Amino acid sequence: MPSDFTDDDDALLAELGVEIEQKKQVKRTPREERIIAGFEDIQKFVADHERLPGHSPDGDIFERLYAVRLDRLRELSEARDLLEPLDHQGLLSAPPAIDQSDDLDDDALLAELGVDIAPSPITELKHVRSAAEKKAAENVANREICKDFDEFQPLFEKVQRELDSGQRETRPFELKAEIEPGRFFIVHGQKAYVAEMGEVTLTDQGRTDARLRVVFDNGTESKMLMRSLQRALNSDEAGRRITEPLAGPLFSDAPEEGDDTTGVIYVLRSRSDNPTVTANRDLVHKIGVTTMSVEKRIAGAHLQPTFLMAPVDIVATYELYNINQTRLENLIHRIFDSARLDIQIEDRFGRPVVPREWFLVPLFAIDEAVQKIKDGTITQFVYDPQQAKLVLRPS
Known part of the structure; x- marks a missing residue:
């Protein structure tokens, strides 16, 4: 019986022969x-x-x-x-x-x-x-000193100048799909640059992730996961993404004097027997940019998850001159992001992989997008998957 009585009550109970249990004081660590x-x-x-x-x-x-x-x-x-x-x-x-x-x-x-x-x-x-x-x-990705920061510092300085001049602006971070190589963000008061992205894989919960190399404007870097950067941006009320600079002509059909060929946009079709691919063979395209010959780029395609572990056919190429290849590739992928193919395959080790460069889009729409990138008008358009064409961006 617990001891919740007064001293007089205790004495009375003792007289009646009732034992009183005393509360033990428990000491916690x-x-x-x-x-x-x-x-x-x-x-x-x-x-x-x-x-x-x-x-x-x-x-x-x-x-x-x-x-x-x-x-x-x-x-x-x-x-x-x-x-x-x-x-x-x-x-x-x-x-x-x-x-x-x-x-x-x-x-x-x-x-x-x-x-x-x-x-x-x-x-x-x-x-x-x-x-x-x-x-x-x-x-948990720990930051370390970026040993080649001298290569990135001019990029941060250029971005700041473009922010100051209005060529770029900051907007609230919204989608994980915005995290791509070549993109800039502001997280916890620092500019962050996604310098590299590894192969996209699936977590145990079935969500996409990839290992990034993120360089910060204070001279540090982190090998963080894409979802880690996403969470950092979402948890930071001031977290922002930095937009791409206003587009001008990115490349021309022919080089001018002194120009060097710097890359090729390539469009591929897959010979994969995946049911989604076989049902949409003429619409499923991989769009990428390479600095080597396209033939060399696709060598061994059947061994690479990015090519759906199957041979591919080249259906279109566009030669580029004096452009930023990573930025151009990211731009094209963002144009067609609404039509990005949601497909999962296994690599040769049986690990699940989600390729990111395949799109359910007709070839004529890709060609139209390239033409609008050339003349600098692409920022006025978005791709509408329902109409399967580029449409004017809502004002």
Whole structure:
């Protein structure tokens, strides 16, 4: 019987021969206090919203933290032993939500979970991280000094001049598809340049991702994941993308005196037996830019995921002179982004890959886009997949 009585009550009960159970004062470690406090936050959320916290990428950041925290608390036996007496809502035994915790790959998240992220001496090992936590930690990209920053500094200076002159402007970041090589962003007050992008793959949750090389205007760089940059831009209220400069003629049909051939736009068709490709053979095109001969570029196509692991046919080429090839390729891909082919294949190692350079678009529309890039009018148009043609951009 708990001792909630006065001294007089205690004396009376003692006279009656009733033993009084004295409350024990439990001393908690700081770690246990943090775990309990974190669990109480989850309990309050459930009481306020009458539901468990969810992992939705569109949800409130704190709700997502609570969802991941609850998943981790369920996994940790020490946490369950500590919290089960306090779990009046049955949260520890409720079915877990779909785990999308890779969206929260930050040291701060581990701290929110009550996990010690500072290295501990071997003799004081307190926590062995789960596989999910290790994966989250691997996704945290640490910055390092950019050793070839002298090659990128002029780009940042040029972008600033173009912002000052109005040739470029900043706009709110909206879509992951905006993250491409050659694009500039502003995140946490710094300009960020996507210098490189690796092969696009699928996460365990079926979403696209790729490893980037991102260079910052303070002379550092990071090998972060595309989704990590997306999350950083979404979480930063001042996060912005920097638009491309206003387009002028990018190239001509013939070189002028002193010009050098710098690349070729190529359009390919695939011989893949993928059902989507075979059903739309005349519309499915790969559009790219190369500085080598197209024949060399497509050599071994059947071994490369970017070519759908199948031979290809060249259906059109456009020779370029004195242009920025990466910028031009990105421009073409953005024009036809609404018609980008959503297709997944396996590479030769059986890993799922989502190629990004294939589009469901007729050849005449590609040719029209190239002509409008030549004369500098392309910024006035967008591609309408319903009409299968370029239309004037809404004013």
